[in-house]
Amino acid sequence: MKFRFNLKHFLLCTLFVSSFAMFSQESIVDTSVLSDFNNGIELYNNKAYAAAQKTFEKVRINSQKNSTLKADASYYDAMCAVKLNQTDADKKVLSFVENNPISNKKNKAFFNVGNYYFANKKAAYALKWFQKVNADVLSEEDTKELNFKMGYSFLVSKNLTLAKDKFLPLMNDAKYGNDSRYYYGYIAYKQEDYGIAESTLKEIADNKSYKSEISYYLLDISFKAGQFERCVKVGQELLKTARKRDISEISKIVGESYFNLKQYEESIPFLKAYKGKNGKWNNTDYYQLGYAYYQQNTFENAISYFNKIIDQKNTVSQNAYYHLAECYLNIDKKNEALNAFKAASEMPFNPEIQEDAALNYAKLSYEEGNPFENISDVLQNYLKKYPNSASYSEINELVVSSFIHQQDYEGALAFLRKKKSAENITLSFEVSLYRGIQLFNEQKLEKSLPFFTEAKKASNENIKQKAHYWEAETLYRLEKYVDALAKFNQVKRIIDSRNQQEFSLIDYNIGYTHFKLKAYDKAITFFHQFLKLNIEEDAIKNDASIRLGDSYFATKEYDNAIKIYKNVINEFGSEADYAQYQIGMSYGFRDNDDAKISALIKVINEYETSSLKDDAWYQLASTYTQIKNNRKAHEAYDQLLSKHTKSVFIPKALVRQGLLYYNENENKKALEKFKLTVSKFPNSADALEAVRNAKNIYVDEDNLDGYVAWTKTLKFVNVSDTELENSSFAIAERKYFEGKNNKSLLSLRKYLTSFPNGKNKLKATYYLADILFNDQLYAEAAENYKIVLDAGQSELSEDVLAKLSQIYLQQENFSSALPLLERLEQEAYSTENILFAQSNLMKGYSETKAYDLALEYAKKLLAKDKIDTNLRLDAITIIAKTSFINDDFATAEEYYKQIENEATGVLKAESLYYNAYFKNRNKEYESSNKVVQELIADYSAYKYWGVKSYVIMAKNYYSLKDAYQATFILENVIKNFKQFDDIVKEAQTELNKIKENEAKTNNSITPQNKN
Secondary structure (H helix, E strand, O other): OOOOOOHHHHHHHHHHHHHHHHHHHHHOOOHHHHHHHHHHHHHHHOOOHHHHHHHHHHHHHHOOOOOHHHHHHHHHHHHHHHHOOOOOHHHHHHHHHHHOOOOOOHHHHHHHHHHHHHHOOOHHHHHHHHOOOOHHHOOHHHHHHHHHHHHHHHHHOOOHHHHHHHHHHHOOOOOOHHHHHHHHHHHHHHOOOHHHHHHHHHOOOOOOOOHHHHHHHHHHHHHHOOOHHHHHHHHHHHHHHOOHHHHHHHHHHHHHHHHHOOOHHHHHHHHHHOOOEOOEEOHHHHHHHHHHHHHOOOHHHHHHHHOOOOOOOOHHHHHHHHHHHHHHHHOOOHHHHHHHHHHHHOOOOOHHHHHHHHHHHHHHHHHHOOOOOOHHHHHHHHHHHOOOOOOHHHHHHHHHHHHHHOOOHHHHHHHHHHOOOHHHHHHHHHHHHHHHHHHHHOOOHHHHHHHHHHHOOOOOHHHHHHHHHHHHHHHHHOOOHHHHHHHHHHHHHHOOHHHOOOOOOHHHHHHHHHHHOOOHHHHHHHHHHHHHOOOOOHHHHHHHHHHHHHHHHHOOOHHHHHHHHHHHHHOOOOOHHHHHHHHHHHHHHOOOHHHHHHHHHHHHHHOOOOOOHHHHHHHHHHHHHHOOOHHHHHHHHHHHHHHOOOOOOHHHHHHHHHHHHHHOOOHHHHHHHHHHHHHHOOOOHHHHHHHHHHHHHHHHOOOHHHHHHHHHOOOOOOOOOOHHHHHHHHHHHHHHHOOOHHHHHHHHHHHHHHOOOOOOHHHHHHHHHHHHHHOOOHHHHHHHHHHHHHOOOOOOHHHHHHHHHHHHHHOOOHHHHHHHHHHHHHHOOOHHHHHHHHHHHHHHHHHOOOHHHHHHHHHHHHOOOOOOHHHHHHHHHHHHHHHHHOOOHHHHHHHHHHHHHHOOHHHHHHHHHHHHHHHHHOOOHHHHHHHHHHHHHHOOOOHHHHHHHHHHHHHHHHHOOOHHHHHHHHHHHHHHOOOOHHHHHHHHHHHHHHHHHHOOOEOOOOOOOOO
């Protein structure tokens, strides 16, 4: 019988043998290990995972290798690790699978871990394990459960396409159908597949679990499909029953639907009810509500929403800014409209809006001024960009006017020369006059003259007369008095009777010019003519009176001089102390010594701050000496020597008092005075006189040896005086006074080389320095001036101190200039030099940040009866700036207000900036903005202060809740004015603050990185 292989029999036998083997193994397992395993199962089922895990670990360790029990213990150990959220749980599961690849628990392990993470809402972790499950070996129910949970996990992980694929087969399932249909429809909605979404969601629209959400999605789908009327109707019904969290979104759909139906009034309450995404709106949200208010002509409300739109450039922004500009115009805020039109004109999304915005921007720039661009540039740029514009001619006519309005006369002249026509040539003469006056005010006198010459060609008589007048005034300021006089006389001849008031100072100017030329008789005539006029300016009238008195004094008409000087005193004019002093001197020349003494005593007693007190004491002493009242003379000399130690009269007073003692036979006291003169003022002419007078005393006392011994100690005494030295110096001095500078330089240097210790060394060195100074050879001049100064006080000291300090000031060498200025203030005789010293001490201390001293000198200058207007403004400015630096804002504000009332040019611009600053600080934001607008409109030539004021304006707008204007201004400052680094940094800081704050409520804004 043939053997026949029976597969069924083979399998049965194999199964029997295997079963027997298993039974045999299990029969020998340690019953305690099995008991532990069962205990572990019980603990696991009771959710005591920590205890169960320890038990399973024990079983795994004690079980036989490759046994079923060991594998099962590893499985449950891994499940416990998952339940306990242990960090190595994943590794334990994977280790179990790796060590037991054919275990029937492998698939279950993956599924269980996935379910655990799913139940704990960790979709990404769940998905990782679900994807390891072999769905082919799962039951049908488990397969459905796996697909549903994987679909949900894909959805949560935002992998919508894979999620959709998982839900699709379950949509008709009894258990998972409704949920799968909802999620499927929701995914279609998110993928903007609105047809599928609507058809799917409608099938379960009445499901209580999803009714609220589905109603919203269907409403939104209708909105996106443009079914606005349906949205209005359905949306308002939904709002009656909607959950609180859904009211905002539903309101938004209803509001936008009304908006799209152009029912703007109805849209407003619904748009306002929208709370935004995460509590924030975006630019479109603000635009819609702003536009709805705009359509109702409630412009203030419209502005409050339009001006929230910042930080983006798109169609929404362009439309918003254009309508924002229209709103501003409707409430007469033209400067704000200007900025909004500019923004709209720079965006290309709607060309019609762009061109119309550009036209309005150009017109408003001309009407209101432009803070960021030259008006002429704005107008010309419009013409270039829109050459076919219907408004081309209108804008073209505004170009020249804009130059003049901006005081850019140089630019206006360039434009007029470029486009020559009869009209432009005529206009150029007038503009030349304005440019000349502008340069004159900037102290650029030489540069101003050609413009006045050009303006004299004008056919307009008023322009021509003004050109002649300003030409004469310029020549006078240049100290070209002969030429100036001729021009002033010409003006007087040609001025029209109708313009007398405009040229009311002409006689005053002619009188002053004659006075400078020492033609005092003629000066008297014109000063008299001027004073007959009804002039309201007291300062000018007073000055004319003083000069009239001086003219009479110079022509020795002392009675008339006294009469004029008394008028000055009676009218409490400035320089009353000077007038009183001159009265005394006039009486002296009339030999009325008592009247002279009385007048001089009044100078001392009645004018506390007068700089003429030392003059008065000296003259009193001289007068008392003349009338033989020696006691009073000594008293006057003693007062001068004790109270005015820096006076220029000190050496003279010492010599005169010495002579007085000598005449009284008080030789010892006389010799003391003469020697004191020599020791303190060795290089003065008075010292030489003192030596000669002392010699008389030594001779009288028969002590010639004592005289010789004393003179040997004096370097300046002429012990080697030769005819050669005298002749050499005389030649050099003569050339110096003749103004022959080159020849004089050679002669003076030759003298100083030949006679280095000559008695005229000091004068020669001074003459040399003076020539070098006038030739602007300042370094060499300074070296020679220092030689004169180091030799000690002399009659040359005052001028040397003035000139040398001037050199150092030009070099901004304040450390060298300040000590000289301090000396000059104390030692100067000339009022002009005292003022020069004090004014520059004030400025020097300010520059070197010695603010207390700067303040002291500023107040000292302001205390004077009469100072130059510019110097007075300098003093006020120093006080204002120093007070600001010292945080004394009340004082700074007070003085900047004075500056604003009096200043012109750049100082006026600066004062306006501080006016705006203080108003901002006082929370007067709208008033502050008006000041900035004045600065921008009238002083745009002074860019720094204008640009700096823009930052103040931006702060004002933000405080007034206008974020658009604030950011617009700051962005344009940063973009257009990089040359002002300090202002750009300040603007960037403010812009960052605003954007950071606005980003809290506006999703469209990106906060700036902090510097």
